[in-house]
Amino acid sequence: GQQLNQSPQSMFIQEGEDVSMNCTSSSIFNTWLWYKQDPGEGPVLLIALYKAGELTSNGRLTAQFGITRKDSFLNISASIPSDVGIYFCAGFGGTSYGKLTFGQGTILTVHP
Amino acid sequence: DGGITQSPKYLFRKEGQNVTLSCEQNLNHDAMYWYRQDPGQGLRLIYYSQIVNDFQKGDIAEGYSVSREKKESFPLTVTSAQKNPTAFYLCASSIESGTNTDTQYFGPGTRLTVL
Numbered sequence: 739g740q741q742l743n744q745s746p747q748s749m750f751i752q753e754g755e756d757v758s759m760n761c762t763s764s765s766i767f768n769t770w771l772w773y774k775q776d777p778g779e780g781p782v783l784l785i786a787l788y789k790a791g792e793l794t795s796n797g798r799l800t801a802q803f804g805i806t807r808k809d810s811f812l813n814i815s816a817s818i819p820s821d822v823g824i825y826f827c828a829g830f831g832g833t834s835y836g837k838l839t840f841g842q843g844t845i846l847t848v849h850p
Numbered sequence: 851d852g853g854i855t856q857s858p859k860y861l862f863r864k865e866g867q868n869v870t871l872s873c874e875q876n877l878n879h880d881a882m883y884w885y886r887q888d889p890g891q892g893l894r895l896i897y898y899s900q901i902v903n904d905f906q907k908g909d910i911a912e913g914y915s916v917s918r919e920k921k922e923s924f925p926l927t928v929t930s931a932q933k934n935p936t937a938f939y940l941c942a943s944s945i946e947s948g949t950n951t952d953t954q955y956f957g958p959g960t961r962l963t964v965l
Contacts (some may be wrong), residue, residue: 778938779959780854780956782956786953787892828954
C-alpha cells in the first residue's frame with residue numbers, strides 16, 4: 739500500500755522558536771491533511787490542502803501542498819507550550835482511493 | 851452541538867470476551883471509519899463504510915466486525931479472535947468517501963484494555 743514518510747519523528751524546542759515538519763510520498767496525492775493529537779484525544783484537523791502549490795495558513799500554522807503532489811510541509815511559528823502534541827500528515831488519492839494514508843507522526847515538545 | 855461521539859472513553863475487557871465500541875455522528879456525513887492506534891504509531895484503518903448497509907475491510911480487519919444500520923451510527927465489535935486488542939480506537943466521518951473533499955473528522959477515541 740501507499741506510505742507516507744513523516745519527519746522528524748520528534749522535536750524538542752524552546753518556546754518562541756519556529757517549527758517545520760514534512761511528509762513525503764512515493765506516489766501522488768490529491769489531498770493533504772494535517773492533524774494535531776493531544777494525549778488521549780482524537781486528532782483535530784488543522785489544515786486541509788486540495789491543490790498542488792497551495793499554501794494555507796491557520797493562525798501561526800502554515801502548510802503547503804508540494805508542486806510534485808508528493809510532499810507537504812507544516813510550519814508553526816513562535817511556538818507556545820500548548821503546541822505540544824503529535825502532528826500527523828495524511829494523504830488521499832492515487833492507489834489508496836477512498837482511504838486516507840497517515841504518516842507516523844511528529845512528537846513536538848515545547849520547553850517554556 | 852455537531853460532532854462525533856465515542857463511548858465509553860475507557861473500556862476494560864477480559865480475555866475471550868467480545869466488546870462493542872460505540873460511534874455516533876450528527877454531521878450528516880455519509881462515510882464513517884474505524885482506526886486503531888498503538889503507542890508511538892500512526893493510525894491503521896480497520897473498517898470503513900461509505901453508505902448505510904455497506905462497509906469494507908480496511909488494512910487490519912481481522913478479529914473485528916462492524917455494522918451500519920443507520921447513517922449516524924457505526925459500532926465496532928472487537929471479537930475474541932483479535933489477538934492483541936489493547937489499543938486506542940478512533941472513529942471518524944467524512945461528507946463522502948472517494949472524492950477530494952474526503953476530509954475526515956475524528957471522535958475523542960476509546961481506550962480498550964484487555965485484562
